[in-house]
Amino acid sequence: MPEAVPAPPAIRARDLVKRYRGMERDAVHQLSFDVEQGAVIGLLGANGAGKTTLTKLLCGVTTPDRGSVRIFGADPAGRGGLVKRAIGVVHQSGPFDMMLSVLDNLRIAAAFKGLRWREAQGTVTDALGAFGLEKKASQLVFTLSGGELRRLQLIRALLGTPPLLILDEPSAGLDVTGRRQVWTMLGDLRRRHGTTVLWTSHYVEELERNCRQVLIIDAGRLVEFASPRALAERFGGQVALVRPLSAGDTERLVGALGTRHDGRPLRVAVSDGRVEIAGRDMRSRLPSLLTRVTELGIGIDTVEYRTPSLEDAFLELVGADRDR
Numbered sequence: 001m002p003e004a005v006p007a008p009p010a011i012r013a014r015d016l017v018k019r020y021r022g023m024e025r026d027a028v029h030q031l032s033f034d035v036e037q038g039a040v041i042g043l044l045g046a047n048g049a050g051k052t053t054l055t056k057l058l059c060g061v062t063t064p065d066r067g068s069v070r071i072f073g074a075d076p077a078g079r080g081g082l083v084k085r086a087i088g089v090v091h092q093s094g095p096f097d098m099m100l101s102v103l104d105n106l107r108i109a110a111a112f113k114g115l116r117w118r119e120a121q122g123t124v125t126d127a128l129g130a131f132g133l134e135k136k137a138s139q140l141v142f143t144l145s146g147g148e149l150r151r152l153q154l155i156r157a158l159l160g161t162p163p164l165l166i167l168d169e170p171s172a173g174l175d176v177t178g179r180r181q182v183w184t185m186l187g188d189l190r191r192r193h194g195t196t197v198l199w200t201s202h203y204v205e206e207l208e209r210n211c212r213q214v215l216i217i218d219a220g221r222l223v224e225f226a227s228p229r230a231l232a233e234r235f236g237g238q239v240a241l242v243r244p245l246s247a248g249d250t251e252r253l254v255g256a257l258g259t260r261h262d263g264r265p266l267r268v269a270v271s272d273g274r275v276e277i278a279g280r281d282m283r284s285r286l287p288s289l290l291t292r293v294t295e296l297g298i299g300i301d302t303v304e305y306r307t308p309s310l311e312d313a314f315l316e317l318v319g320a321d322r323d324r
């Protein structure tokens with residue numbers, strides 16, 4: 001019997017390098033990773049880390065200086081545009097014809113994708129309903145709010161139910177309801193169609209809730225690619241929550257802790273009347289930290305630890321105060 005050929009990954013990036021003219025470093029530096037079909041992957045990085053550049057390389061909008069990209073085994077920058085049609089994209093700014101209606105814009109986008117309106121209409125009606133935009137269908141696009149435009153970008157990306165969605169901050173500027181609508185819609189697509197999603201966001205919590213794995217990049221380099229839980233456990237350190245005896249001592253406590261201890265960085269923040277102290281090996285470092293604090297006459301009421309989150313891991317890995 002012939003052996004079954006394994007399905008190619010939805011995304012395969014190998015040694016990708018991109019440097020823009022005038023830059024002193026690569027915007028994307030030797031990135032290599034695979035994304036399995038059907039996975040929902042978060043792409044996390046500080047401003048300027050190279051996320052948009054990477055998404056453009058994956059869509060074939062920009063070509064790499066070195067390295068290669070394969071989408072379902074094929075080159076997205078290849079001729080014919082077939083691969084590009086397999087990708088639904090939300091860019092940070094996606095232009096619409098402002099003087100045409102919502103539906104007319106979607107009709108044009110469907111035609112560009114080579115879809116008959118009859119084929120696309122079902123998706124459009126469902127998506128407009130899911131985003132509460134049914135009543136806006138015949139409104140001119142310039143009358144939409146920023147959040148409604150963002151939703152429209154996502155609906156446009158869904159036309160033809162592409163097997164891969166590349167979304168650059170799809171929930172930027174959306175209110176809490178809108179963000180949850182995006183989560184539900186992407187979850188449904190994955191369940192019903194096995195859609196693969198690469199999802200950039202600065203809302204670490206939404207990636208933690210919705211993504212199987214998170215790809216963290218910093219200054220164009222891949223820092224980690226793992227599940228949110230694994231990252232939180234490995235890099236979140238422990239987070240101690242310390243409540244001073246007197247609420248008036250909170251700021252003094254913050255000042256006394258400083259930003260380093262034992263020559264290593266600490267992240268200190270005030271949350272709900274307690275001082276949150278995070279850093280590697282917090283449990284073993286805390287006693288000497290608290291001794292320093294009590295010597296200054298600041299009384300401590302309670303000390304608790306909380307489970308580290310993906311955000312703690314992210315700050316530990318790429319935060320401005322990490323050990324470089």
Ligand SMILES: Nc1ncnc2c1ncn2[C@@H]1O[C@H](COP(=O)(O)OP(=O)(O)OP(=O)(O)O)[C@@H](O)[C@H]1O
Nearest residue numbers: 020021023027045046047048049050051052053054
């Ligand atoms: N067309 C361009 N010409 C020159 N430099 C560019 C260009 N586009 C991006 N860059 C630079 O490349 C680096 C990566 O930018 P990119 O937009 O990919 O980052 P990002 O992670 O998407 O950032 P953000 O979170 O702020 O959107 C930045 O230093 C940016 O200034």
